[in-house]
Amino acid sequence: MSRSYLFIPGDVPRMLQNLDVFDADSIIIDFEDSVAIDQKDEARLLTQAFLSKHHFKELDLYIRVNDVSQKTLFEADMQAIKALNIHGIVLPKVTLEALDSVDAFFDRENITFPIIGIIETPLAVLEAQTIAKHKRIQGLLLGAEDLTKDLGTTRTLDAEEILFARSQIVFAAKAYQKEAIDTPYVFVRDEAGLAVDAQRAARLGFTAKASIHPNHVETIHHYFSPSKEAIHEAKRIVAQSKKLNSMRFSLDGSMVDKPVIDRAKALLKRAEKYGVLS
Amino acid sequence: MKPIYYNLNDLFKTLTLFDGMGISFHHHLRNGDAITNLITTEFHHRNLKKLRLFPSAIFPSYHGILTLLKADQVDTITTNYLNGPVADYFAKHGKPNSLKMQTHGGRARAFIEGENKVDIAFVTAPTVDREGRASGAQGKSACGSLGYAIEDVHYASTVVLITDNLVDALDHYQIDGTTVDAILVVESLGDARGIVSGTTSITNDPVGVKIARNATNLIQELGLIKPGFSFQSGAGGISLRVTESIKTLLRDKNITASFFSGGITKYHVDMLEEGLVKTLYDVQCFDLDAIKSIDKNPQHKAISANDYANPNNPHRIIKDLDIVILGATEIDLDFNVNVTTDSYNTIIGGSGGHSDTATDAFVSFIVTPLMKARTPIIKERVNTITTLGKHIDCLITERGIAINPRRHDLLEQLKDSHLDIVSIETLMARAHHYTGSPQKTQPKKQPIGVVEDRDGTIIDTLYTKE
Amino acid sequence: MKPIVVGSLESSDCLITLTPSKTTTITIESIVYDAFGDAIEQVIKQTLKHHGLHDVHVYVQDKGALDYAIEARLTSAIKRYRSEADES
16 A cells, blocks of 8 residues: 555656655556657666666555557567566556456466556546456556546646546545555646645545656655544554453444454554654 | 046056965856956966966856966966866866865965965955945845955955945945955946856755755754754755755744854745844855845845854854755765865865865755766765865765764764664665776876865865876 | 667766677767776677677767666667668
């Protein structure tokens, strides 16, 4: 479970070799939109060469491949990365149909990478539930820029135009215990706007937010880390459970049972991982 | 009333000129300065030999000095910082013992103690009155503080002010006129666009941002942000980013700093005007906002290099400095820092106030990328020592922090820290993991001069490149 | 056959130009030549050997690329060189 997914272009050595200094929980090395069509092979070769030499324990690495409708690109991407030590792939323009093709390809090639699907078409928003349910899917990532183009509307800070998509993704993901990852905020220098956008997504129930600039990671972590209050509450629950040696007790008048205690423990584990425990 | 000249020739007729004489300049007009060129060109035409030059710094536009060097009219240059064609000339053709690099505080000390013997100080002054009082804060060529020129005015045998804005009387001035001998009025002191360096902006480079974040976290963990603390940062993009983070901290925690010193920028001025710091002690304005502020904000004070950093001045401002943020071109395993040359004897700068502030500040911080492209910044041994390692306390990079083992107190304070604090050897190994180990550098060539620490001690030798 | 040009002159990258030649020749221009010239040459030789290429002139303009990047850029250049050579 990550709070931040940072996109890094796959064909820019300066960014690639610094991917571990930006403090993101997860990195998505991009072969798709940020790589020009005549640079695709360069991105594959650079990423291959880099990840064969350097390994990252603390960091979850993903690669955004080209979408499966571009068969040649997609298959060349997969051939280039299937032996790499990465956590999974990010699949653009996901739909049920696309997922079926990928599924068949993965079966044939014996590939087991988990998939984060980018929901960026109206059809995908409608299919979100079934996509989320798919066994290979680890999470859903909203791609609001492409989606609003298809909707014939424009992106605003208010984000009314993507409210339905956001909620649909959160419901679909949560229904199947998958990750719900919010769309990147594309105005790189607008830190105030980023804060508003991130806070809104966190409130809607997203577990993480993607970003296209390293300088956004700190703000994203601020809104997607367990809050001080939540940590304090979780600590009390765990402590009380230990003290009473019980998995079922009352605290401040509300009932605490095993799922609550497990959730509290999971929250503390995450808080520790993110360095926000104290 | 001082003698006023409107023509260079008329002025020069009154001056005593001789081979071997010492002349000084200041660098407050930076790359926009036309006067250093005007005067040095005149010395060239008059064919004066064995000149001893004392410019406080040399910028790429100072071609008059290059002409004197090429014509073999220069015996020595004593300065605090140089880059551009003059620096390149030294690296190629420098003669033995022809260059001495001082610190800002050391230069003031050497003027006061008679080591820098200057016959005529040519002091560019944006506004001058008929009594020889002068200010840098006003005029079409305003540069703000004239901090580095004050000792020249007090200790040179003859002092000439050069201005393009002569007024009847000045109420507020930085030079009191008592030691001024003559005033030269010219059409223009230079190009205003070059006076403001224009390079002072906060870094948005993600690696720089990470370094600044690490620095801010370290400063916080050390508990240095407390009411009445003092702070100095250079005008580098990373240093300024740290300054901005500290601004946010001061706001959030409702803390007021006592003073910021050194080179002043818009970012420092904003904090003064917001009440986050009580006083700015300004030895040098880096941008237009600083120049405007020094004219209107009483708590934005112009100070001399002597009051700023002279090590033998018990009242120097930086004696009370808590935090200084500095850069490095190279740093070695003993924490010696080089900002004077690159690894191959090209002269790229100099101490300025680096050694002064690192020595005096309670904690000195070096902020630098661990690698610049493939070049690891940590060396076994720096090519040139600008600041001795015993004065450098913390090295902060994007891939970890090293604390000078001499600072037991800091290490003790940080022993439970979550920050990525490792030995400097480990940091170097982290860099080499990416870059590979560099080949041995070329042997030193002909010595051309020395690096003098602020107290007059020679701490290193400068060499030619080829 | 036109020269094959791959890479960029951005910091930490390199621009590699391949042109046909009777034997292998290598020209390196690098901002870190004094410290890493030998290492750069070695990566180039190894990569050429790995791909069994003996008849090119390799011209590297290096802006501080790490070994992996030089290897990847050269590999890409060699692939393009081969496919161009096949076509002509």
